[in-house]
Amino acid sequence: MNSISPNLNLMIKACEKAAKVIIRDFGEIENLQVSKKGPKDFVTKTDKRVEKILIDELSKSKKNYSFITEETGKIINKNKNIFWIIDPIDGTTNFLHGIPHFAISVALQADDEIIIGLIYDPIKNEVFYAEKDNGAYINNLRIRVSNKSNLDECLFASNCEGIKLIYPKLNLRNTGCAALDLAYVGCGRFDGYFHDKINLWDVAAGKIIIEEAGGKVNNIYNYKINKIDIRAGNPNIYEKMVKKIGKF
Numbered sequence: 001m002n003s004i005s006p007n008l009n010l011m012i013k014a015c016e017k018a019a020k021v022i023i024r025d026f027g028e029i030e031n032l033q034v035s036k037k038g039p040k041d042f043v044t045k046t047d048k049r050v051e052k053i054l055i056d057e058l059s060k061s062k063k064n065y066s067f068i069t070e071e072t073g074k075i076i077n078k079n080k081n082i083f084w085i086i087d088p089i090d091g092t093t094n095f096l097h098g099i100p101h102f103a104i105s106v107a108l109q110a111d112d113e114i115i116i117g118l119i120y121d122p123i124k125n126e127v128f129y130a131e132k133d134n135g136a137y138i139n140n141l142r143i144r145v146s147n148k149s150n151l152d153e154c155l156f157a158s159n160c161e162g163i164k165l166i167y168p169k170l171n172l173r174n175t176g177c178a179a180l181d182l183a184y185v186g187c188g189r190f191d192g193y194f195h196d197k198i199n200l201w202d203v204a205a206g207k208i209i210i211e212e213a214g215g216k217v218n219n220i221y222n223y224k225i226n227k228i229d230i231r232a233g234n235p236n237i238y239e240k241m242v243k244k245i246g247k248f
Contacts, residue, residue: 002140007062007108008131011118014057015104018050019122022089022104025049026123029098043089043096047071050088054106058084068109068225070201083109087201091177100124105179107204112221117205119183128183128205130212136186145215146188149236151244154191157181159198160245167244182206185232186213192233192241200225206232218242 004012025046032039051071058065064078069086084106089095091102100123108116119128128143130136136143148154157173173190175181178198184190186209195203200220207217207230216238218231233241 002135002137002142004129005116005131008116008118008129010058010061011106011108011116012120012127012129014054015106015118015120015127017057018053018088018104019120021049021053022046022095022102022122026095026098026100029095033098039096043092046095047088047092050104051086054086054088054104055084058106065108068200070199081111085109085114085201085204087179087199090179090202091175094176099176101175101180102177103179103183105201105205107201107208109204114204114208117208119179119205119209121180121183126183128186128209130186130209132208132212134212136209136213138183138187143187143213145185145210145213145234146191147234147236148191151237151240154237154241155189156192156194156241157184157190158194160194160196163245170244178202179206182232183209185215185234186210188234192231192237194231194241194245196229197226198228198230200228203228203230 029039048071066077066083067075068083087105089102090105094101104120106118107114115132117130128138155171159174181193185193210217210232216235220228231242
């Protein structure tokens with residue numbers, strides 16, 4: 001096993017605790033699908049509960065770090081330059097419909113740079129993580145981006161509607177979970193990923209995972225936290241992909 005920092009260890013433990021709630025609640029979704037009320041309120045409560053667990057656990061030994069979270073927004077503590085960036089459930093629509101494809105995403109940003117990223121898929125029990133200058137991993141195994149260089153042989157993930165009409169040959173998936181899309185680029189399952197107007201908490205962890213796995217990601221720091229256009233891919237296809245999709 002590679003050596004990990006105390007901060008990453010703290011993130012993994014926090015996610016493991018939060019994952020128990022997600023797995024338990026996901027088991028209830030099927031019963032709620034057939035109820036009159038439906039599962040929407042229930043899922044919102046799960047989201048908030050998971051976020052609270054993550055904030056509580058991460059604050060235990062790092063009381064001064066600030067937060068940027070999906071549900072609560074910014075929480076400014078004593079240390080204003082170090083932020084935990086949290087998405088309690090990325091892929092809530094999948095969760096809501098009983099589709100087992102969603103993840104917890106947590107990143108640590110220090111002085112405008114993401115230094116640790118963790119994407120935790122509780123259902124498939126896959127933990128993707130990376131620390132700056134220390135490589136990227138899935139469940140303690142080192143990962144690398146793919147080395148394909150022909151766009152026609154690549155598999156991309158995106159939410160971008162209409163792209164299929166412009167480039168029908170592009171082999172594309174829209175999985176409903178940006179964090180896992182990025183993690184999959186990091187481990188070579190996908191070759192590239194592009195998405196417009198996305199939130200920082202959806203992509204912060206994935207950015208460092210891809211970069212530490214040898215991939216390329218555009219600079220997301222010029223954007224506001226909720227209007228980010230992201231482009232990511234293996235280094236052989238990154239420029240070709242960006243040129244091909246242009247500004248759609």
